[in-house]
Amino acid sequence: MNPRNAVVVGGNRTPFVKAGGKYAMASAQDLLTAALDGLIARFGLAGQQVDEVVAGAVLKHTRDFNLTREAVLGSSLSNHTPACDLQQACGTGLEAVVYVANKIKLGQADVGIAGGVDSASDAPIVVTEPLRKALLALSRARSLPQKLSALGKIRPADLMPVPPAVVEPRTGLSMGESQAMTTKKWAVTREEQDQLAYESHQKLAKAWDEGFFDDLVTPYLKVAKDGILRPETTMEALGKLRTVFGKDDPTMTAGNSTALSDGAALVLLAEEEHARAKGWPVLAKVIDAQVAASDYVTGSEDLLMAPARAIPELLKRNNLSLQDFDYYEFHEAFASTVLATLKSLEGQGLSAVDRDKVNVKGSSLAAGHPFAATGGRIVASLAKMLADKGPGSRGLISICAAGGQGVVAILEA
Amino acid sequence: MARDVVELKELPDVSKVLVKALTGAVTKKGRRAELPNRSYLMTSHEQDVARLAEYCRVTGFTLRDEVPATWLHVQTFPMQAALMAEDAFPFSLAGLVHVTNTMTLHRPVKVGEKLRMLVRAENLQPHAKGGTFDMVGEIHAGDELVWSGSSNYLASGAKVAGEPGEPVRLQAPEVAPSQQWRLPPDLGRQYAKVSGDSNPIHLYPLTAKVFGFPRPIIHGMWTHAKALSSLGALPEAYEVKVQFAKPILLPGKVGFAAAEGQDGGWGFAVVNKAGKPHLVGELGPAAS
Numbered sequence: 001m002n003p004r005n006a007v008v009v010g011g012n013r014t015p016f017v018k019a020g021g022k023y024a025m026a027s028a029q030d031l032l033t034a035a036l037d038g039l040i041a042r043f044g045l046a047g048q049q050v051d052e053v054v055a056g057a058v059l060k061h062t063r064d065f066n067l068t069r070e071a072v073l074g075s076s077l078s079n080h081t082p083a084c085d086l087q088q089a090c091g092t093g094l095e096a097v098v099y100v101a102n103k104i105k106l107g108q109a110d111v112g113i114a115g116g117v118d119s120a121s122d123a124p125i126v127v128t129e130p131l132r133k134a135l136l137a138l139s140r141a142r143s144l145p146q147k148l149s150a151l152g153k154i155r156p157a158d159l160m161p162v163p164p165a166v167v168e169p170r171t172g173l174s175m176g177e178s179q180a181m182t183t184k185k186w187a188v189t190r191e192e193q194d195q196l197a198y199e200s201h202q203k204l205a206k207a208w209d210e211g212f213f214d215d216l217v218t219p220y221l222k223v224a225k226d227g228i229l230r231p232e233t234t235m236e237a238l239g240k241l242r243t244v245f246g247k248d249d250p251t252m253t254a255g256n257s258t259a260l261s262d263g264a265a266l267v268l269l270a271e272e273e274h275a276r277a278k279g280w281p282v283l284a285k286v287i288d289a290q291v292a293a294s295d296y297v298t299g300s301e302d303l304l305m306a307p308a309r310a311i312p313e314l315l316k317r318n319n320l321s322l323q324d325f326d327y328y329e330f331h332e333a334f335a336s337t338v339l340a341t342l343k344s345l346e347g348q349g350l351s352a353v354d355r356d357k358v359n360v361k362g363s364s365l366a367a368g369h370p371f372a373a374t375g376g377r378i379v380a381s382l383a384k385m386l387a388d389k390g391p392g393s394r395g396l397i398s399i400c401a402a403g404g405q406g407v408v409a410i411l412e413a
Numbered sequence: 414m415a416r417d418v419v420e421l422k423e424l425p426d427v428s429k430v431l432v433k434a435l436t437g438a439v440t441k442k443g444r445r446a447e448l449p450n451r452s453y454l455m456t457s458h459e460q461d462v463a464r465l466a467e468y469c470r471v472t473g474f475t476l477r478d479e480v481p482a483t484w485l486h487v488q489t490f491p492m493q494a495a496l497m498a499e500d501a502f503p504f505s506l507a508g509l510v511h512v513t514n515t516m517t518l519h520r521p522v523k524v525g526e527k528l529r530m531l532v533r534a535e536n537l538q539p540h541a542k543g544g545t546f547d548m549v550g551e552i553h554a555g556d557e558l559v560w561s562g563s564s565n566y567l568a569s570g571a572k573v574a575g576e577p578g579e580p581v582r583l584q585a586p587e588v589a590p591s592q593q594w595r596l597p598p599d600l601g602r603q604y605a606k607v608s609g610d611s612n613p614i615h616l617y618p619l620t621a622k623v624f625g626f627p628r629p630i631i632h633g634m635w636t637h638a639k640a641l642s643s644l645g646a647l648p649e650a651y652e653v654k655v656q657f658a659k660p661i662l663l664p665g666k667v668g669f670a671a672a673e674g675q676d677g678g679w680g681f682a683v684v685n686k687a688g689k690p691h692l693v694g695e696l697g698p699a700a701s
Contacts, residue, residue, distance in 0.1 A: 025462065030476040030477070076646040
């Protein structure tokens with residue numbers, strides 16, 4: 001039997017914007033449906049059945065238990081299109097791509113859509129634990145005294161809603177606070193971080209100017225371009241920002257850390273022959289992927305550096321060295337995450353990465369980072385870059401995620 | 414016949430207009446009916462994304478760049494209300510019953526598009542219970558007609574000369590309801606906020622009683638919008654006709670039945686527990 005290749009056909013995303021901004025009124029389902037609408041329009045999928053749509057969101061309401069299926073039902077895909085919600089923090093989008101690619105390779109699907117959405121504006125607000133318990137007791141109560149007793153247990157402070165916390169449950173530290181420890185440990189300087197942030201904005205702005213995103217992004221709610229992008233920013237301006245994470249000698253600012261964002265991104269994948277028969281572009285093959293996790297809870301390892309464990313394993317299995325790539329996509333959760341990960345890889349005896357090949361069309365610092373949407377953004381952009389570069393060109397994707405996890409993957413044109 | 418066109422710089426404030434249109438009952442009674450020979454025009458209307466988002470949430474639509482056809486009707490509503498509140502308008506809003514609505518989406522309309530909106534009243538006809546007329550709206554984007562709509566109203570007790578014609582009746586699809594909708598008591602207030610139609614019959618039990626309803630009733634145009642959003646993906650262009658058969662009291666529980674016809678068209682109905690229709694509708698290709 002001939003091996004089946006899973007290929008990236010194309011992608012579509014909404015422009016990304018700052019949380020609480022232009023998409024403040026849109027739900028995660030609205031955003032995901034908008035990204036799906038654009039993908040359907042781009043590839044003429046209206047009325048058609050896709051073998052599976054897989055997506056997820058990190059900040060998720062309980063009402064969105066079938067988020068992706070609901071988006072499918074709201075779209076013009078055939079209602080016979082099944083869907084699955086998948087979640088692995090910021091690795092969600094890339095994990096969804098891996099899930100679909102694996103099904104395609106196994107012969108369980110010919111065409112699939114993968115990606116994710118996040119709306120920090122549509123984050124679920126929940127009730128306090130004492131209020132939840134009192135309300136449960138109230139619903140069980142049969143007699144009036146029982147009901148009054150349940151109500152009597154509620155204290156005024158219990159009535160305050162609980163917004164979602166962006167802290168790691170096991171360390172109580174926010175991602176920025178954890179990353180500040182990593183930044184210090186790996187001696188990443190303020191200037192290196194600002195330089196990376198500056199270049200991210202420069203490169204993303206150039207990509208927009210060149211029309212790179214014309215067939216990757218569909219405008220949404222009067223927004224046509226990523227809202228966080230600051231083409232006019234300078235090293236001086238970035239250098240003046242006050243630090244927000246870390247204590248002694250802090251170096252991390254709002255400029256070299258990603259902003260909370262809203263947006264959705266999806267990728268269309270297909271079995272290679274199937275794609276060719278349909279006359280679809282074949283941008284790049286999904287070659288292989290690897291997940292890993294770091295032991296960060298007691299501080300012996302870093303929260304956001306699991307990719308530094310996953311990459312060597314992935315390279316070894318594929319008989320590749322770290323130099324065998326034309327492009328590298330290191331998700332910029334924070335500028336220092338990318339820089340510390342590169343230092344760690346080099347420290348493991350892998351020779352240095354050519355910085356000119358890293359995030360050449362900009363990354364999350366400039367584009368924004370709606371958690372689960374980042375994987376879809378990166379896969380679609382990288383696949384297009386590899387197709388432009390030509391057959392045989394290869395790219396490496398690295399995405400860190402909460403919980404000390406990391407997902408990495410190889411694409412090849 | 415040349416019409417007198419009144420150009421509006423901004424949309425009328427519906428709450429003020431409504432008071433006038435409703436109280437018109439006192440002064441307008443018994444007059445011989447004649448529609449004002451006048452159109453209202455707004456040359457550049459910008460759609461409000463936040464308002465659209467709320468509209469979609471209340472009516473069940475997904476918030477997308479392409480707006481629902483019923484949203485476009487809502488855009489013209491303040492102009493319709495202002496026209497009906499004019500001294501020259503022969504009927505009081507309090508005595509009007511929305512009987513049917515027909516609208517055509519000629520092509521997808523985006524929320525970012527600026528709209529040129531025109532409304533007028535026409536086609537006064539005798540009816541067994543009084544007279545009927547059409548509130549007609551047209552929306553252009555640039556030079557292109559993108560939406561047109563017509564709301565047929567019955568003015569009970571109006572004096573219109575001539576013999577009443579046969580009323581048009583739409584047929585409900587002969588299928589069992591596949592959906593159940595639960596309408597909360599404040600739904601009329603929610604829809605009033607997003608549509609601008611704060612007619613008191615939709616708001617509170619007390620204000621509804623003043624106008625002879627035991628409880629508030631939901632806006633017919635909410636039911637219309639909810640029916641469209643409940644069909645799932647809609648064609649890029651379409652014509653939809655609905656007939657308002659019986660008001661839905663709030664709070665309420667109703668069924669929704671739909672059957673797919675040819676050309677991707679639909680027949681649908683919103684029905685009560687006994688299967689009697691509150692609304693009957695048909696969706697089909699846009700007449701060019």
